[in-house]
Amino acid sequence: MKLRLHFVVDPMGWLCISMVFGIWLYNTFFVPKLVLFPHYNEGHIPWAIVVCYYIASGLCLAALFRASTADPGRLPVDPHIPHAEREHWELCNKCNLMRPKRSHHCSRCGHCVRRMDHHCPWINNCVGEDNHWLFLQLCFYAQVLSLFTLVLDFCQYYYFQPLTGLDQEKFTTRHELALLRISALMGVVMFGGMTSLFYTQMTGILSDMTTIEKMAHFSNEIYGAKKSWQWALAEVCGTRWKLLWLIPLRSRQPLNASHQFRSHV
Template identity: 60%
Template sequence: MGLRIHFVVDPQGWFCMGLIIFVWLFNTLFIPKIILFPHYEEEHISLVTLLCYYLVAFFCVVSLLRASVADPGRLPESPKIPVTERDFWELCNKCNMMRPKRSHHCSRCGHCVRKMDHHCPWINNCVGEDNHWLFLQLCFYTELLSSYTLLLDFCHCYYFEPLKKVNWDIFVFRHELALIRISTFMGLIMLIGITGLFYTQLTGIFNDTTSIEKLANCCEDISRPRKPWQQTFSEVFGTRWKILWFIPFRQRRPLRVPHHFANHV
C-alpha cells in the first residue's frame, strides 16, 4: 500500500516545521565540524560513531518529511458506508458529512480525519489513523538524535582528549563554546518535550484513547469498552512486521476493523 500525499496550506505550520528543520540543520552541520570530524582525525573516535550520527540524522529528517505529507485518514467527500455499519456513523456538524465514530473535524485542515489524535503544527499535519505510526517514528528518531547530540556535547567537553590541531581560521572553532551551548540547550528542550509527548502517545495507544478524547474526558462515549492493547498496537503499527516499525522507508499494512466491532467488542 503506497503512502498517500496530504499537503496542508498553513503558514503557522510552515513556521513551526521550519524551526524543527533549523534545529536539525544546526546539529547536522556544526556537530560534525566541531566534534566528530576533529576527533575522528585524531583517532579519538571511530568511523562508526561518525556514520551512526549521520544515519540517525538522515532517518530523523526522512521521518519528519513522511509524517508531514502523509494522509492522516482524511474522509472523502462522499464516503461509501457499508450497510452493516450505518448505525455507527454520525453527521459532522461542521462540514455536514457522514463520518465514523471517533473521527474528528480539524479546523486547520478543514475536513474530518478518522480516529484523529491531534493536529500537530510541528509537522503541519493532523495525526490520525493512517499516519499515527509515522508520527511515533518521528518522535523516536528525534529523541534518539537529541540524546546522541547531548552525549557528544558532554563527551567533547569532559571525556574526549583535548584536540591537538585546531584551525582558528574556521568560524566554528572561533565560536566553539557558544555553538556547543546552543546545541546543548536545543537538545535538552527537544529531548524533554519529545519524551513527554512520546510517553503520552504510547499510553494513549495502551488505553485505546486519543488525545482529543482525553481532553474531552470521553464524555461523548464514556461507556465505550477498551480494546486489548495488542489490537490497538496492530491498528497503529500495521499487521506485518510490527517490530520493524522504526524503519522509515517501510510501508504499513493497515488493520481495518469494522466500526461496529471497534466500538462494541
C-alpha cells in the same frame, strides 16, 4: 510502495515545521563538523559512532517528512459506507458529511479525519489513523538524536582527548563554545519535549484513547475490551512485524482486528 503526499496550506504551520527542520539542520551540520569528524580524523572515536549519528539523523528527517506529508486519514466528500457499518457512522455538524465514529473535524485543515488524535503545528498536519505511527516514530527518533547530540556535546569537553590539528582562524574553531552551547540548549529542549510527548502518545495508544477523547473525558469502554500492548501498537503501525514499527519509509495497511496477534522478530 506508493507514498501519497498530503500538504496543509497553513503559514503558521509552515513556520513551525521550518523551526523544527532548522534545529535538525543545525545539529546535523555543526555536531559532526565540531566533534565527530575532528575526533575521528585524529583516531579518538571509531567510524561506527559517526555512522550511527548520521543514521539517527536520517531516520529523524525521514519521520518528519513522512509525518508532515502523509494523509492522516482524511475522509472523502462522498464516502462509501458499507451497509453493515452504517450504524457506526454519524453526521458531522461542521462539514455536513458522514463520518465513522471516533472521527473528528479539524478546524485548521477544514475536513474530518478518521480517529483524529490532534492537529500538530510542528508537523503542519493532523495526527490521525493513517499517520499516527509516523508521528510516534518522529517523537522516538527526535529523542534518540537529541540525546546523542547531548552526549557528544558533553564528551567534547569532559571525555574526548584534546584536538591538536585545529585551524585557530576558522569560524567554527573560534566560536566552538558558543556553537556547542546552542546545540546543547536545543538538545535539552527537544529531548525534554519529545520525551513528554512520546510518553503521552504511548499512554494514549495503550489505553485506546486519543488526545481529543481524553480532553472530552470519553470512556474507552464504549470502544471494546482492553487490548494488549502488542496488538495496540501493531494496529497503529499497520503491521504485526515489530521491526517494521521503526521504519518510516513504508506504507501502512489496516489490520484485521479479528486476527489474534502473533509475535514476529
